[in-house]
Amino acid sequence: MQGLSNCKNGVKCLFSYLVFVRHPFTTEAQFVKADIKADKMATKKVTKIGVLTSGGDAPGMNAAIRAVVRTAIYHGIEVYGIVRGYNGMVEGDIFKMDSKSVANIIQRGGTILKTARSAAFFEPEGRQKAYENLKKFGINGLVIIGGDGSFKGAQKFSNEFDIPCIGIPGTIDKDIAGSDFTIGFDTAVNTAVEAIDKIRDTADAHDRLFVVEVMGRDAGYIALHSGIATGAENILIPETKTDIEELIASLTEKEKRKKLVNLVVVAEGDELGGANEIGAIMKKRLPNADIRICILGHIQRGGAPSCLDRLIASRMGFHAVECLMEGRINVMVGIVNNKVHYTPLDNAVKAKQKISQDWFKIVKILAS
């Protein structure tokens, strides 16, 4: 490890420090697995793995698929791609993958396996069909890349049938307990930041107040992170009750002292509504303000995954296969305090991450 004091070249030295000392993904600690004892272990050896992406797509899912496929092949395990989430299981849309099937995808957004929400999988008959299809291919272990809904389905399926399921958190919302990161969040939030920065330029040019809506039906992480990173005056999220009087008072006060740029970032699932609803209230209450609304929408889901998302996807995909080989069943592979962490799917489903009140203090003080 290169220490700061030993460096001759200042730039290189700082780089070494950042990469080897400060960067959370390059310390040795990353390879220490959290000591979570599994309740039950599988007795049968996993020889054929199925991998699928389910629920909303998230940039970095391809990197996770690649990691699962290549790790499994390295260990002599066959891998099968299941197309369009649980629908592919129900309909038997399953194909054998090899190392080449995942070539040139680490940098691509979306998912080569496609994703879907499957109504049939909610039904016992649908899950029975899915099981029969897996049996046809001899698949005896599953890796599910998706959000908490997908894990609920996996939990139900593995309770009914003798197939161990390992979850990888792939969702832009970062709303799953048991992992500090979910695949896609970093890319989505950076896309939002880039877009809001551009909005700030035009807001500044016209002295306008913009209400920007970002994704997050139940979780406000994209709004919170992108709002803080772009210097928004107010951030409205579903996890906290929005006090409209306080919002209007703070904007009125800023209007009075001619604070020029005003950005309000709202998560689509705020209990008072998205940008259209919040904007309508603001237009009524602040008649002198020039208010505009911008809904970022699906651009937040697309695009090349960030370095962080590719890293965590690679790491989680690798460990998901290890989990199956070790005989673990029904756990989600997460990263907590820079360690690989296994959470029973049950807990990954039920719990949500809590948002610290400190963030709101930071927003209030920094945007004053």
Ligand code: ATP
């Ligand atoms: P995102 O966070 O992006 O919304 P998600 O995985 O939470 O992703 P969902 O639509 O909630 O997305 O779930 C994906 C799929 O998982 C569902 O379409 C369904 O096929 C399956 N699923 C969800 N909940 C259950 C359940 N209780 N029983 C059986 N299957 C389920």
